[in-house]
Amino acid sequence: MQSHPEVAVLRYGHRPGRDDRMTTHVGLTARALGADRVLFPDNATQAAETVRDITGRFGGPFDVERTTELNATIEDWPGVVVHLTMYGEQLQSVDDEIRTTHREEPVLVVVGGEKVPGDVYEAADWNVGVTNQPHSEVAGLAVFLDRLFDGRELEQGYENAERRVIPEELGKHVVDVEDGDHAEGAAAGDGD
């Protein structure tokens, strides 16, 4: 979110095909839950395209980048690095400290894909377990960001959106945003 030092999410590792959907979900979760930017491995072309497409339609600002320099990004990060891993310290024992640090410093959140080398554990300022159970890197990222921003990310607005969903008790209400005006539009299909 724009009012803070930057929060970027780095997806460490990607297997084209097999990981396309998970990497896409990492990117979309980063965007929806308040991060400013996601960095994907260079081979995650399809996931990058999907996240850019969603950002174009539903608004930003949110940057999607691909890099061949995952390790250098971590080592040269001008702030603190949080690596999410089931082997790390308990989230509930470090989240206050990380939240306080983020008032002053940009945060890079590293989300593992396949194998994460020991170098990443050592380069991180915090290795954090969102539980010490095996589950989902997307779930871990989501809970981490919700706590980092203390729920404020749920209130964030988006600029330059083509469409916007209006919260409803029942049904689907999607508004087309045109030149600053709001024109009513039907939701496309019955899909979720």
Next chain:
Amino acid sequence: MQSHPEVAVLRYGHRPGRDDRMTTHVGLTARALGADRVLFPDNATQAAETVRDITGRFGGPFDVERTTELNATIEDWPGVVVHLTMYGEQLQSVDDEIRTTHREEPVLVVVGGEKVPGDVYEAADWNVGVTNQPHSEVAGLAVFLDRLFDGRELEQGYENAERRVIPEELGKHVVDVEDGDHAEGAAAGDGD
């Protein structure tokens, strides 16, 4: 978690192959973040097997079921039904009320897969958006459960585990649990 009325997660819709990983992550997230049970569509055999395998190794109690009766499960649920959808009411405007209701009543959390029919929206007591942005059903489930349990799920213990991860600032510390004793064991490989 065992101290409350039950929380079950229902995965609505599954395409074998394409959805195996997402459905597995829904199940593992449900288990790690405090739900008592996950219900999968009958065709999600591989995801069910994976979640059962993890539960066998890392402990429970946590039940994995498959059903051909998704709609009947929702309609006949003896408590309240929360359907997570980007079109729903804002989480932050309903989470207090749902948390209060859960003190007395079991909660069924419905997580969409492919198309979710209008019947599900109508059968739900709440349609809830974890943001009104497109992102990930796994991320939405994770934030919802963390707020439903108010973070207490991060402290939950597991019974009948074969192994347990000990939180560490650096590195991987996995303990084999044998007959109630704790024997030190090396983590398998460098994987995450």
